[in-house]
Amino acid sequence: MKVAALDLGTNTFLCLIAEGGEKGITQVHADLVKVVRLGQGVDKTGAFHPDALVRARECLSEFKQEIDKHNVDVILAMATSAARDAKNGGELFKIGADLGIPIEIIPGEDEARITYQGATAGLNHQNRTSLVIDVGGGSTELISGRGDQILFGESLNIGAVRLTEKFISTQPVLASEKAALQEHIEKEIKSVIAEIKKEKIDQIIAVAGTPTSLVAIEIGGFDEKKVDGYFLPKERLDYWVNEFANTTVEEKKSKYQLGGRADIIFAGTSILLAVINSLNLPGMVVSTKGVRYGVALEMLRK
Numbered sequence: 001m002k003v004a005a006l007d008l009g010t011n012t013f014l015c016l017i018a019e020g021g022e023k024g025i026t027q028v029h030a031d032l033v034k035v036v037r038l039g040q041g042v043d044k045t046g047a048f049h050p051d052a053l054v055r056a057r058e059c060l061s062e063f064k065q066e067i068d069k070h071n072v073d074v075i076l077a078m079a080t081s082a083a084r085d086a087k088n089g090g091e092l093f094k095i096g097a098d099l100g101i102p103i104e105i106i107p108g109e110d111e112a113r114i115t116y117q118g119a120t121a122g123l124n125h126q127n128r129t130s131l132v133i134d135v136g137g138g139s140t141e142l143i144s145g146r147g148d149q150i151l152f153g154e155s156l157n158i159g160a161v162r163l164t165e166k167f168i169s170t171q172p173v174l175a176s177e178k179a180a181l182q183e184h185i186e187k188e189i190k191s192v193i194a195e196i197k198k199e200k201i202d203q204i205i206a207v208a209g210t211p212t213s214l215v216a217i218e219i220g221g222f223d224e225k226k227v228d229g230y231f232l233p234k235e236r237l238d239y240w241v242n243e244f245a246n247t248t249v250e251e252k253k254s255k256y257q258l259g260g261r262a263d264i265i266f267a268g269t270s271i272l273l274a275v276i277n278s279l280n281l282p283g284m285v286v287s288t289k290g291v292r293y294g295v296a297l298e299m300l301r302k
Contacts, residue, residue, distance in 0.1 A: 002029070004067045005295035006060075006077035008092070008103065010039030010137025011161050011264065012209050013056070015063040016292040017070050020300045025121070025293070029070050031224075033209075034059045035260030038083075038092070039137045039161045047088045057095045064099045077103040078114070078295050080136060106291075112153025116143045118294025119207045119287050123229060128202040133275050134290060135210045135268045137161035142275070144196055152195055156188045160210060160268035171252075173245040173266060181267060185274045193278050201279055206232070207290035209261055210268030214240055215286050217256050224288050233283040237273040244269060 001021060007014040017030040036059050040052040048056075060077075067075060077096060083089045083105055096103035106114060119132040126147045134141040138159040144152045167181040214237070215230045216222040244252060244266035252262035261268075276284060 001074070001300060002070060002072045003296050003299045004063075004070070004072045004075040005292045005299060006063065006075075006101065006103075007291040007295065008038065008056075008077055008079040008083065009208075009291075010042075010080065010139075010159055011035060011037055011261070012137070013038070013059050013063070014290075014292045015066070016296050017067060017072060018296045018300075020296075022301055024300065025296060030066055031292075032063060032066060034062070035209075037137070037161065037260065039085075039159070041165070042085050042138070043162050043165055046086065048086045048091055053091050053095065056092060057099075060095060060099050060101055064101060067101075074299050075101055076295060076299055077101050078106045078291060079103055080106055080111070080139070080291070085138065111141065111155065112143045112150055114294035114298060115141050115207075115291055116145050116150055116153070116294070117148070117297055118290045118292065119143075119205050120145075120148075121287075121289045121293045121297065123205060123285065123287055129199050130203050130205050131196060131201045131275075131279070132205045132207065133272065133284070134207045135160055135271050136208060137264070140271055142192060142196065144199060144201065146199070151199055152192075154192045154195075156192065158185055158188045158271055160264040160271070163267040163271075164264045168267065171245075171249050171263065171266070172247060178245055182270060182274065185271055186278075189274055189278050197279070201281065204276060204279065204281055204284035205287050206272060206284045207287045210265060211272060211284065211286040212288055213256075213258060213261055213265065214269065227286060228288040230286045231283055232286055234273070234276050234281070237269060237276065237283070241266065241269050241273050 015032040020026040040049045132143045
């Protein structure tokens with residue numbers, strides 16, 4: 001069976017076109033990524049910005065062209081934080097309906113499982129207790145598990161877009177704004193860390209654009225085979241938090257090819273570092289997979 005699994009995030013839209021069966025994915029035909037910034041202003045206005053909806057339609061139209069080329073059997077798009085928060089969320093669902101892309105909100109009880117099984121696909125996790133961290137634009141998911149069993153899952157309202165809009169007025173970042181952002185992140189993590197620590201965490205697995213972008217900078221360009229499974233030490237994250245705090249958005253674009261992620265990478269990296277520090281671990285394993293892989297696996301197994 002051939003499926004198209006879409007992850008419509010607050011910052012980034014992703015589309016995985018894959019083939020497989022009950023035992024999982026056997027072939028990936030396409031893996032598309034585009035920064036859409038769907039969550040633009042949602043935290044302040046409670047609604048999708050008209051420009052964000054235009055970008056969403058353009059992106060989904062491009063994805064649909066690619067999907068049609070591959071004659072897929074099933075299409076499913078999962079929307080997360082921004083679509084839950086927006087009072088005009090129906091506009092996004094209408095775009096999907098117009099293009100023949102069914103969009104669903106990931107139910108809270110399924111989000112942890114889908115994210116975890118996607119993030120751990122292909123990684124060594126069977127005999128280890130792992131904490132998956134998925135830094136999105138609007139929220140951050142923290143899911144611990146041992147092998148395929150979920151132990152704990154929580155969604156925190158700390159995403160890279162949300163925190164940038166809330167705390168950061170200029171870049172380089174003001175010391176007072178950096179301190180306020182870090183204090184807010186630490187407070188949110190503190191609300192769940194005792195529960196996570198009930199089981200000794202052997203490794204952190206980080207997914208989504210922030211960690212994969214950091215590894216791409218470290219190795220001199222994005223190469224999925226090199227990025228997937230890469231170990232990112234805490235010292236390097238600490239370095240990048242300071243580097244991103246002390247550079248302009250344009251410098252981050254030109255020096256590090258961060259494109260549409262340049263203005264939010266400081267907040268995203270700050271979240272990753274805070275999680276590592278809270279667990280006193282030496283670093284994190286980076287996965288290029290995530291929700292879209294989890295959605296694809298769900299469809300193939302059904």
